Amino acid sequence: MNFSSSPLATALVRPLRQAGLALAAALALGAATAPAQAAMLTGSQLPAGTVVTDFSAPGLLSFDLDLASDGSVLLEFALEAGDLGAPLSFSSVIRNFTGQGLNRLLFEFGGVTLSSVGSVARSFGGTASVQSGPGFALVSLTPPEFLDIEIGNPLGRLGQVDWTLDTTGLSAGDRIRVAFSLSEPPALALAASLLLALAALRVRRG
Amino acid sequence: MNEFDTPLGETPDEARRSLLRGGSAAVAAAFAGPVAALATQVAEASTSPSTCAGATTSVRIDSPYGPTAPVNDLTTGLPLIQLPAGFVYKSYGWTGDVMSDGLVTPGAHDGMGVVLSRRVGRSQELVLVRNHERSTSSNPANIIGAGRDNVAKHDTGLTGTSYQIGGNTNLVWRDGQWVGSYATFGGLNRPCAGGASTWGSWLSNEEIRSNNVSSTGKKHGYVFEVPADTSLQAANPLPIVDMGRMAHEASAIDPATGYWYLTEDQGNANTLYRFLPNNVAGGLNSLHAGGRLQGLKVVGRNNADLRDPVLCQEFDCEWVDIANPDLDGATLNTVVGNVSASGPYRQAYANGAAIFGANEGCWVASGKVFFTDKQVTTTPPRAGRVWALDLQSMVLKAIFVSNSLQVGNSPDNLCVSPRGGVLICEDGGTGGPGNTPPVTSQNLLVLHPSGASSVFARHNFNFTRTQLDAAGKTSVAAGDRRNTEWAGAVFSPDGRVLFVNLYTPGITLAITGPWLNGPL
Numbered sequence: 087m088n089f090s091s092s093p094l095a096t097a098l099v100r101p102l103r104q105a106g107l108a109l110a111a112a113l114a115l116g117a118a119t120a121p122a123q124a125a126m127l128t129g130s131q132l133p134a135g136t137v138v139t140d141f142s143a144p145g146l147l148s149f150d151l152d153l154a155s156d157g158s159v160l161l162e163f164a165l166e167a168g169d170l171g172a173p174l175s176f177s178s179v180i181r182n183f184t185g186q187g188l189n190r191l192l193f194e195f196g197g198v199t200l201s202s203v204g205s206v207a208r209s210f211g212g213t214a215s216v217q218s219g220p221g222f223a224l225v226s227l228t229p230p231e232f233l234d235i236e237i238g239n240p241l242g243r244l245g246q247v248d249w250t251l252d253t254t255g256l257s258a259g260d261r262i263r264v265a266f267s268l269s270e271p272p273a274l275a276l277a278a279s280l281l282l283a284l285a286a287l288r289v290r291r292g
Numbered sequence: 293m294n295e296f297d298t299p300l301g302e303t304p305d306e307a308r309r310s311l312l313r314g315g316s317a318a319v320a321a322a323f324a325g326p327v328a329a330l331a332t333q334v335a336e337a338s339t340s341p342s343t344c345a346g347a348t349t350s351v352r353i354d355s356p357y358g359p360t361a362p363v364n365d366l367t368t369g370l371p372l373i374q375l376p377a378g379f380v381y382k383s384y385g386w387t388g389d390v391m392s393d394g395l396v397t398p399g400a401h402d403g404m405g406v407v408l409s410r411r412v413g414r415s416q417e418l419v420l421v422r423n424h425e426r427s428t429s430s431n432p433a434n435i436i437g438a439g440r441d442n443v444a445k446h447d448t449g450l451t452g453t454s455y456q457i458g459g460n461t462n463l464v465w466r467d468g469q470w471v472g473s474y475a476t477f478g479g480l481n482r483p484c485a486g487g488a489s490t491w492g493s494w495l496s497n498e499e500i501r502s503n504n505v506s507s508t509g510k511k512h513g514y515v516f517e518v519p520a521d522t523s524l525q526a527a528n529p530l531p532i533v534d535m536g537r538m539a540h541e542a543s544a545i546d547p548a549t550g551y552w553y554l555t556e557d558q559g560n561a562n563t564l565y566r567f568l569p570n571n572v573a574g575g576l577n578s579l580h581a582g583g584r585l586q587g588l589k590v591v592g593r594n595n596a597d598l599r600d601p602v603l604c605q606e607f608d609c610e611w612v613d614i615a616n617p618d619l620d621g622a623t624l625n626t627v628v629g630n631v632s633a634s635g636p637y638r639q640a641y642a643n644g645a646a647i648f649g650a651n652e653g654c655w656v657a658s659g660k661v662f663f664t665d666k667q668v669t670t671t672p673p674r675a676g677r678v679w680a681l682d683l684q685s686m687v688l689k690a691i692f693v694s695n696s697l698q699v700g701n702s703p704d705n706l707c708v709s710p711r712g713g714v715l716i717c718e719d720g721g722t723g724g725p726g727n728t729p730p731v732t733s734q735n736l737l738v739l740h741p742s743g744a745s746s747v748f749a750r751h752n753f754n755f756t757r758t759q760l761d762a763a764g765k766t767s768v769a770a771g772d773r774r775n776t777e778w779a780g781a782v783f784s785p786d787g788r789v790l791f792v793n794l795y796t797p798g799i800t801l802a803i804t805g806p807w808l809n810g811p812l
Contacts, residue, residue: 150414179414181416183788185807187805209467209468209469209804211366211380211382212380229380232380233468233788233789233804234468240414241414241415241467
């Protein structure tokens with residue numbers, strides 16, 4: 087574990103990193119040639135109007151998603167030295183500008199596996215439950231959320247816990263992908279149903 | 293594609309350079325795209341041209357948001373209000389709650405505005421300023437901010453045997469949560485409504501027509517300015533004299549010109565006012581540099597009585613000057629009888645200004661000034677009007693005419709949502725035309741382009757001592773307050789949250805839900 091993975095350090099690093107973007111822009115050449123330490127957003131496919139802002143730091147994959155519509159989001163990150171050697175923390179703020187209530191958030195992970203599910207916090211009450219597997223997490227919200235949803239602990243709140251991703255076997259420079267959508271793809275729905283059916287069968291047999 | 297959109301497969305260093313180049317501008321613009329998208333999702337909002345449909349008065353229609361039902365407050369669990377299905381809310385800043393500065397939240401929650409929207413680190417933060425329409429007390433400890441030098445006060449003196457105990461508190465909303473409130477201005481007499489500037493402050497307007505002078509030589513009935521962050525700069529305790537001394541209600545700035553529009557709640561002795569600042573560039577304390585006050589007049593008709601229009605009736609208007617905005621008030625003999633008139637209205641009337649019943653809410657949007665006349669009379673039947681003045685054509689139009697408490701009951705504050713929908717706060721009672729069946733609650737109303745109204749929310753405060761104690765509200769009086777005023781409605785700039793006050797017992801609410809189901 088390095089400095090940035092402690093909650094206090096994470097809380098400190100995030101605003102510094104965000105504020106540092108403007109400064110870093112002025113120093114782009116120097117920054118680009120300095121040794122890289124943190125997971126870095128290298129590409130994205132976004133629905134019209136949707137904005138992603140990267141807040142990743144060494145050992146932390148984190149972004150804000152200002153969601154304007156219900157299309158799918160695909161983000162690609164390059165791992166760097168500071169992300170390896172321990173589970174990679176994962177957090178996000180999903181800001182809902184769609185005008186509709188969100189009742190389902192699907193995260194799919196490529197090139198990396200989900201190793202633990204931490205907090206899901208909602209702006210306006212209600213419950214959140216998570217179904218997950220190595221390659222996905224499906225967050226269900228009841229009733230639907232019209233404001234923001236925090237995945238993990240992106241804002242450094244007391245009691246909230248980041249999710250983690252398993253980077254075992256990965257190296258600096260490897261790419262991982264995070265896909266996000268509001269609807270459940272048929273294939274995943276089928277897989278989830280099968281898993282639930284198997285679980286139910288095991289319970290009955292037990 | 294946006295600033296952060298880079299092709300998949302770009303090398304890390306190429307991507308980092310792209311990201312850094314886009315950095316600060318992209319962060320600053322992060323909300324622009326989604327907010328604009330959300331704001332334009334309703335094609336026809338209430339600020340669209342009215343269809344009028346040949347009616348002479350407004351009617352009540354079913355709400356596109358659906359019927360209301362009691363909804364529990366996410367903060368206390370109490371069903372404070374009724375809302376359509378899908379909407380939720382959380383309360384904050386109840387009268388008697390201890391604020392972040394250790395002071396107790398004053399009561400009489402009235403006008404309110406979002407005066408600042410900013411990013412703080414990764415968070416999104418809003419600052420609101422709230423009026424507390426309190427009048428006078430014989431106890432100086434009741435002055436808002438008493439004993440706190442950092443809370444600006446206009447007047448700590450005695451008027452007769454009473455101190456002025458109205459004022460302001462600021463509230464902070466961050467990432468969908470209430471996070472704090474504190475006292476920001478005191479020593480005012482009945483600050484009823486006001487209006488947000490475009491430079492991060494709020495105008496707090498005293499609603500009193502008085503010629504009295506306090507023991508400290510202060511008068512009342514003025515407009516004051518409260519900054520968003522008084523820890524950086526305290527409010528200026530001096531009034532903006534040139535905006536007039538009268539029973540002020542709301543004020544609204546036209547961002548296109550820097551001109552302000554003001555209402556006055558002085559029965560049968562008020563018009564719409566315009567203030568042309570000497571410094572139209574704005575900025576904190578810029579209005580104190582003075583300006584010119586004017587009143588609204590119907591072209592070719594001196595002192596037109598506009599208290600009883602028909603729906604969609606139009607009037608060509610112009611402005612007439614008011615030479616001395618600080619003139620004392622007096623009884624005025626008018627075409628509608630002897631009235632108690634403010635100094636500004638006496639001069640406006642002498643120059644031909646129009647007559648309204650009791651003007652209240654005021655908002656500028658889409659090049660129009662929207663304002664309400666809340667006067668209720670049984671004969672002739674009047675239960676409230678909403679006017680829209682087109683600032684280009686100077687055509688004044690009656691866009692809502694209620695002659696029944698069932699259609700609109702004394703419309704007070706109003707606001708226009710970022711999507712263009714008009715929301716009205718009722719502040720009536722059971723006395724007036726059309727009180728059959730008897731009115732049981734005051735409502736938030738949606739104003740439709742046809743001139744019709746529908747109910748968006750109903751006041752539902754009716755609790756026992758036991759219920760309030762269980763919710764931790766031990767200093768709030770029990771009882772039925774459903775027929776009391778809504779006030780201070782204002783949307784967050786992104787249109788996702790409606791902030792509004794229950795004047796009695798004094799509660800601030802943040803409401804969200806499926807706004808796109810209707811015109812708000």
